[in-house]
Amino acid sequence: MFALRKSLTCTLRTFYVRNFRACAAAQSAVSLKDRSFLTxxxxxxxxxxxxxxxxxxxxxxxxxxxxxxxxxxxxxxxxxxxxxxxxxxxxxxxxxxxxxxxxxxxxxxxxxxxxxxxxxxxxxxxxxxxxxxxxxxxxxxxxxxxxxxxxxxxxxxxxxxxxPIQILADLLTLQEHYGSLSGLTVTWIGDGNNVLHSLMMSLAKLNVNLRVATPKGYEPDSQVLKEARRLSKQYGTELFLTSDPVEAARGSNVLVTDTWVSMGQEEEKKQRLRDFHGYQITMETGSVASPDWTFLHCLPRKAEEVNDEVFYSPRSLVFPEAENRxxxxxxxxxxxxxxxxxxxxxxxx
Missing domain, CATH: 3.40.50.1370 (Aspartate/ornithine carbamoyltransferase)
Known part of the structure; x- marks a missing residue:
């Protein structure tokens, strides 16, 4: 029995060492010099x-x-x-x-x-x-x-x-907090905007599931969505879309939102506030999420998007997220x- 246990320990140690070295070699071999970074x-x-x-x-x-x-x-x-x-x-x-x-x-x-x-x-x-x-x-x-x-x-x-540079900060923040990205579920609650588009182009590649809640009429770009579905299928992750914020938040590790009224959309503010009614992230939203749920926001934040109880709570990672920019x-x-x-x-x- 002792010999078997010793053999198994050595085998596992060899497995982890080889995988660590393989991971290090793969990442060290990457060269991005002179590339542009648009998406x-x-x-x-x-x-x-x-x-x-x-x-x-x-x-x-x-x-x-x-x-x-x-x-x-x-x-x-x-x-x-x-x-x-x-x-x-x-x-x-x-x-x-x-x-x-x-x-x-x-x-x-x-x-x-x-x-x-x-x-x-x-x-x-x-x-x-x-x-x-x-x-x-x-x-x-x-x-x-x-x-x-x-x-x-x-x-x-x-x-x-x-x-895309916002998403790099989000990913590093989650990596630091959870110790790993693989297997996490991120829920987006809000507008189908540029930040969501960048999440859709990256999360599946890192084995992260994405659940999205947008009001009707505010869905993500159709071509971006098409590519996101392809990536989700390729990497075996979940991509779920709904208009119900609570349904999207269910079981999620990370709740994310952004401004409902971006620069250049000021004339739409009154209509947007009506359309996004019920999309504010609160502790009640988090009550259906995973017990370890956290909150992200790229800032600047408005109170209608997330209340103070969540925004200034220990679950909020917004200020480490901002520094990681x-x-x-x-x-x-x-x-x-x-x-x-x-x-x-x-x-x-």
Whole structure:
């Protein structure tokens, strides 16, 4: 019996060591240098895991160990903002500077993108000044044109179709909290918007289930939904859509929402508030979720979306989530601009 137990222990140890080494080798082999980052649709599971690994490694080495890592020394980033944002601007500026680079913030008044100068010409001009461009734009087509014309990486800081850098922060936050992403169930309660679209393009690849509740008429984009269904089938995860928030929340580990009235939709506010009645996330919503449920919101938050009891509760991860915007944008920029290999073990995603 002792010999059998010893043999089994050795076999299991060998299995875990081999799998750990295989995981580390797979993630180390990933190279994203010189790629653009417009949507998580374009990135496979190992590539998403690699970005999260680099992000966690930088956070550990810089924040917790006090190391100085000028990985982007001598580099510049052009930051185009057609829409203003606290978190996107601060995370990118402070993160790029912390890595030794120089950020340059550009508003519509600074460059008149597509108005005083064509997007095509702007892309080519910026490519001569900067090493990477982050653009927070109204139309996703603007990003596509920048990518087609600029021979440097373009990062989507937000568009009407996707918000992928937000999802990187969400994923790292959940990884830190739960220790693993695989097998989690995330519930989205709210508008079928760009944040939801980016969740739909990424969660299945990490073995995360997605349940969605949107009011009728506010469903996600049909083409995004079609691709999400394909991904769900490919990776064997659940994708469930309903108009009932409680039904969507049932058994979920994570409840997520966002603004009901995005920038540019102010004239629709009264109608939207009526249409989203009953979609506020409360402790009652959480009562049908998993006992370990947590809450995410990309901010800024309005009280009608989630009440104070949830938002300021220990279940709320919104402020670690906001901070992780910095570490994940840093991890992304380092991944797109260098051949950096993390020093810490790969995440057990």
């Amino acid at each position: 998580l649709k374009d990135f496979n599971p190992d590539e998403i895991k690699h970005i999260l690994w680099v992000s966690a490694d930088l956070k550990k080495r810089i924040k917790h160990e006090g190391q100085y890592l000028p990985l982007l020394q001598g580099k510049s980033i052009a930051m185009i903002f057609e829409k203003r944002s606290t978190r996107t601007r601060m995370s990118t500026e402070t993160g790029f500077a912390l890595l030794g680079g120089h950020p340059c913030f550009l508003t519509p008044q600074d460059i008149h993108l597509g108005v005083n100068e064509s997007t095509k010409d702007t892309a080519r001009v910026l490519a001569g000044f900067a090493d990477v461009v982050l653009a927070r734009v109204n139309s996703h087509s603007t990003l596509e044109e920048l990518t087609n014309e600029a021979p440097i990486p373009i990062i989507n800081g937000l568009s009407d179709l996707y918000h 910095k570490w994940t944008i840093m991890g992304l920029m380092v991944s797109l601009m260098t051949d950096y290999t993390p020093k810490s073990p790969p995440l057990k995603i």
